[in-house]
Amino acid sequence: MREHPGACAQCEQQRPLIGFTDAGNGICGPCAGVDLTYACRRCDTSHKIFREQLCTRCFATKQLAEALGGDGTPVPAQRQDFHSALSAAGHPRRVAYWLTGDGVPALLSQLGSSDEEFTHQQLDDLPNTPTTRYIRDVLIAASVLPPRDDRLEALPRWADALLTQALLPQRKFLTPFTHWYLLHRIRRAHRHRPLRASTQHQMRSRLRRALELLNWLDEHGIPLGELTQPELEMWLEEGPEKRREVRAFVTWARGRGLAGELVVPRVPVAAPSVFSTDKDQAEQLHRCLDDDALPLDVRTAGALTLLFGLQYTRLLELTVHDIIDDDTVVALNLNGHRLPLPPEVAQLARALRDQRQKRWHLDRTASTTPWLFPGQEPARALGATYLYLKLRRHGIAPLASRNSARLALATDLPASVLADFTGTSISNSTRWTGYAKRDWLDYIASRVQDRP
Numbered sequence: 001m002r003e004h005p006g007a008c009a010q011c012e013q014q015r016p017l018i019g020f021t022d023a024g025n026g027i028c029g030p031c032a033g034v035d036l037t038y039a040c041r042r043c044d045t046s047h048k049i050f051r052e053q054l055c056t057r058c059f060a061t062k063q064l065a066e067a068l069g070g071d072g073t074p075v076p077a078q079r080q081d082f083h084s085a086l087s088a089a090g091h092p093r094r095v096a097y098w099l100t101g102d103g104v105p106a107l108l109s110q111l112g113s114s115d116e117e118f119t120h121q122q123l124d125d126l127p128n129t130p131t132t133r134y135i136r137d138v139l140i141a142a143s144v145l146p147p148r149d150d151r152l153e154a155l156p157r158w159a160d161a162l163l164t165q166a167l168l169p170q171r172k173f174l175t176p177f178t179h180w181y182l183l184h185r186i187r188r189a190h191r192h193r194p195l196r197a198s199t200q201h202q203m204r205s206r207l208r209r210a211l212e213l214l215n216w217l218d219e220h221g222i223p224l225g226e227l228t229q230p231e232l233e234m235w236l237e238e239g240p241e242k243r244r245e246v247r248a249f250v251t252w253a254r255g256r257g258l259a260g261e262l263v264v265p266r267v268p269v270a271a272p273s274v275f276s277t278d279k280d281q282a283e284q285l286h287r288c289l290d291d292d293a294l295p296l297d298v299r300t301a302g303a304l305t306l307l308f309g310l311q312y313t314r315l316l317e318l319t320v321h322d323i324i325d326d327d328t329v330v331a332l333n334l335n336g337h338r339l340p341l342p343p344e345v346a347q348l349a350r351a352l353r354d355q356r357q358k359r360w361h362l363d364r365t366a367s368t369t370p371w372l373f374p375g376q377e378p379a380r381a382l383g384a385t386y387l388y389l390k391l392r393r394h395g396i397a398p399l400a401s402r403n404s405a406r407l408a409l410a411t412d413l414p415a416s417v418l419a420d421f422t423g424t425s426i427s428n429s430t431r432w433t434g435y436a437k438r439d440w441l442d443y444i445a446s447r448v449q450d451r452p
């Protein structure tokens, strides 16, 4: 018998069709006189039957027990946590699919038969798919695996793959530069806070530029130790501006006597040129505060960017606990500073917090952090690029608004506080303080009063 989806010709219910009327129309099991139950034979739920007349969760639980314990034997005690975490996962379908993935059955039977600890490395050896990442998140949330910074962990593997492809003389310089300088510094700086995408990107760029320079020297038969300043400048000018990222490598090589007294000029920072006009900005702010048709996260992120010039990376680090609400005042916790929110913005922030808190309760089997702006994978916050594009899709021009807001903020706040608030560096904030001419409190007040 083949099952056909669709409405039964006799009872008109949406059920698997297993037979035909005399006229050739599909009919369901009960109408065809066949006793078929549609409930899971373990838990009796009548929906989401996955396979073997089991619902997705019961199927995943059974598969797991079989794989870990062998046929019919119970799950070994040292694997109980592993088994319970995955059986309770918020998205059992993902677990069910993962169980059939490349290398997973072998891993599970190995786990079942040994007393060894389960490790991140064992998951690293499997294909890196969203499903494997989800399983890792579930196991971290259940404390089966210790938390770890995925970006940080991925960097050495990425670097080693690049170094393997480099020629031997280049590798001789780049291996110590990568491991003893770049990675060492990054690890030290990120012992207690997660690595940002921009830092990850910068490290990769520094290594790539170093490799480019060494390849160029190789082509021109110039040993690194004999590279002259004019030659270095020629190489810099021939290529795109990002070549200046080679600065880290040149400084490192000079410090170790591998290169002469070379200097890579810093990239000049242009004064910000994109500002939205006051009228533009007021319009955008009104939309964030009043337009119910906009998604709540767009309204909140938009309002915070428009008013305070918060950088996305800072915004995306916020969790529901960073909305401090003592019933009279709602404030944002930014690195220990309390930023009080104007009433309308406070309402948005509060609503978003409540919404996220609810969602987190559903997803908490895979996430230890209740992000204010969670991404597709609940353990991670939304990416900065996604947020940028999402705001832009709804007509909020983020960069322009952020510049205007930061300009407004910079008038009154010391650079160090501005840096904390907005997530930029202090030197960057000092520049902004220099550009600024207005009082930010007046500015916010006028924005809110301006509303039609």
Ligand SMILES: [Zn+2]
Residues within 6 Å of the ligand: 040, 041, 042, 043, 044, 045, 054, 055, 056, 057, 058, 059
């Ligand atoms: Zn079931």
